[in-house]
Amino acid sequence: MxxxxxxYNQTVHPSLLKSFIAINNKKLAGYGLDEYCKQAITNIQKRLQSPHADVHFMPGGTITNLTVISHILKPYQAVIAANTGHINVHETGAIEATGHKVISVPTADGKLTPELIEPVLFHHSDEHMVQPKLIYISNTTELGTIYSQQDLKNLYQYCQKNRLFLYLDGARLAMALAAKDNDLTLPDLAKYTDVFYIGGTKVGAFAGEMVIFNNLSINQDFRFSMKQKGAILAKSWIVAVQMNELMQNDLxxxxxxxxxxxxxxxxxxxxxxxxxxxxxxxxxxxxxxxxxxxxxxxxxxxxxxxxxxxxxxxxxxxxxxxxxxxxxxxxxxxxxxxxxxx
Structure with missing residues (x-):
C-alpha cells in the first residue's frame, strides 16, 4: 500500500538514530536533569533569544496539550479553539476529561482571529457560563494553513488586552516555519505567545515535543502537573537528544x-x-x-x-x-x- x-509513519531520521548510538552505555540522570536536557534548554533559549524561557520535554502532542491547558486554567475556565483544532477534533475529549470546556469557533481556513473570538467573549459575560481564558491555535493549522507574523502579533495583542493567554501547538511547526509564505521566526514565537511547543514527532523523531513557557506567571509548579499527568519521562533525554540533533545545522x-x-x-x-x-x-x-x-x-x-x-x-x-x-x-x-x- x-x-x-x-x-509520522517512517520510523526515525538516520541522524537522530545515530545520536542515540553515540551516547549508548552512558549513565544519565533522570526526569530531565541530565546533561543533554540542559544542553537542549540552553540551545533553544539562544535560538529564541530568550534566556529566561522555561523549557520542558514531553512525550507527545496530546499529552502536551492536555497538561499545558489543564495547568493554566482554573476549574471554571475554558479554552477557545477553531472548530477544526486538534484539541476539538482528534484528542478523544482529553481536554474535557480534565474538566475544561473547549469552545469551538467555525473558521474558513483553520485560523483564529480577534474578530472570531470577540463574539465568544461577549456571549460568556458572567459567572453563569464558563470563563474563556486560553486561546489555542496550531501552526500549521489542521487545514495546513499558517499564521503570518502580523496574524500572530494581532492575536497576541488582543489576548493581552482581554487578559487571555495564547498557546500555540507546534506539532507541525517545522513545516510552518519552512513555508514559502512564512515570515515568522522562532524569536517571534517567544515574543508573541505565552506558551508554545516545538514538535519532533512529525519531523523524524521517534517521539517527543519541547514545551516553552514565555510567560513566567503561568508556569509555576508545571513539573507537578507534568508528573500528575504522566508527562514527565524518567528518560527525558530521549526527547532532548533528538531536539539537539534536529536543531543542529538547521536539520x-x-x-x-x-x-x-x-x-x-x-x-x-x-x-x-x-x-x-x-x-x-x-x-x-x-x-x-x-x-x-x-x-x-x-x-x-x-x-x-x-x-x-x-x-x-x-x-x-x-x-x-x-x-x-x-x-x-x-x-x-x-x-x-x-x-x-x-
Missing part, C-alpha cells in the same frame, strides 16, 4: 522544507489532473476534492485520510507528505492518476 496518510527546518517541497510537487500533479483544493495549499497537507469514482480508486491504492462527502458526487481526501517522502512516490501517483483519467 502506498502511503500519504500522515507525516529541523530542512526536514520541514522537504515535506513542503514534496507537497508542492504533489499539488502540481493534482492541478494537472484538473482537481481543486478545499483549503489553500501552504504546507505538507493537501485537501483535495475528488469525484467519488476517482476517490474510490485512490483509496483502493493509497492510504489517505478520507474526510467524507462534499456533496452527492464529490468527496475530500487529505494527502500528507513527510520528511521521508521521495519524488518517485509522487511520480508513481502521477502516472496512475493519468492512466485513470485517460
Amino acid at each position: 502506498n502511503d500519504f496518510l500522515n507525516d 529541523y527546518f530542512q526536514l520541514g522544507q522537504h515535506s513542503n517541497n514534496m507537497a508542492d510537487k504533489l499539488k502540481i500533479v493534482f492541478e494537472k489532473a484538473g482537481l481543486t483544493f478545499a483549503s489553500k495549499p501552504q504546507t505538507n497537507q493537501l485537501f483535495v476534492n475528488f469525484p467519488n469514482q476517482l476517490a474510490e480508486k485512490i483509496i483502493a491504492h493509497y492510504a489517505v485520510d478520507n474526510l467524507g462527502p462534499i456533496d452527492d458526487h464529490n468527496c475530500c481526501l487529505r494527502f500528507c507528505t513527510s520528511w521521508s517522502t521521495q519524488i518517485d512516490e509522487i511520480d508513481r501517483l502521477d502516472r496512475l492518476l493519468q492512466s485513470w483519467l485517460s
Whole structure:
C-alpha cells in the first residue's frame, strides 16, 4: 500500500538514530536533569533569544496539550479553539476529561482571529457560563494553513488586552516555519505567545515535543502537573537528544522544507489532473476534492485520510507528505492518476 496518510509513519531520521548510538552505555540522570536536557534548554533559549524561557520535554502532542491547558486554567475556565483544532477534533475529549470546556469557533481556513473570538467573549459575560481564558491555535493549522507574523502579533495583542493567554501547538511547526509564505521566526514565537511547543514527532523523531513557557506567571509548579499527568519521562533525554540533533545545522527546518517541497510537487500533479483544493495549499497537507469514482480508486491504492462527502458526487481526501517522502512516490501517483483519467 502506498502511503500519504500522515507525516509520522517512517520510523526515525538516520541522524537522530545515530545520536542515540553515540551516547549508548552512558549513565544519565533522570526526569530531565541530565546533561543533554540542559544542553537542549540552553540551545533553544539562544535560538529564541530568550534566556529566561522555561523549557520542558514531553512525550507527545496530546499529552502536551492536555497538561499545558489543564495547568493554566482554573476549574471554571475554558479554552477557545477553531472548530477544526486538534484539541476539538482528534484528542478523544482529553481536554474535557480534565474538566475544561473547549469552545469551538467555525473558521474558513483553520485560523483564529480577534474578530472570531470577540463574539465568544461577549456571549460568556458572567459567572453563569464558563470563563474563556486560553486561546489555542496550531501552526500549521489542521487545514495546513499558517499564521503570518502580523496574524500572530494581532492575536497576541488582543489576548493581552482581554487578559487571555495564547498557546500555540507546534506539532507541525517545522513545516510552518519552512513555508514559502512564512515570515515568522522562532524569536517571534517567544515574543508573541505565552506558551508554545516545538514538535519532533512529525519531523523524524521517534517521539517527543519541547514545551516553552514565555510567560513566567503561568508556569509555576508545571513539573507537578507534568508528573500528575504522566508527562514527565524518567528518560527525558530521549526527547532532548533528538531536539539537539534536529536543531543542529538547521536539520529541523530542512526536514520541514522537504515535506513542503514534496507537497508542492504533489499539488502540481493534482492541478494537472484538473482537481481543486478545499483549503489553500501552504504546507505538507493537501485537501483535495475528488469525484467519488476517482476517490474510490485512490483509496483502493493509497492510504489517505478520507474526510467524507462534499456533496452527492464529490468527496475530500487529505494527502500528507513527510520528511521521508521521495519524488518517485509522487511520480508513481502521477502516472496512475493519468492512466485513470485517460
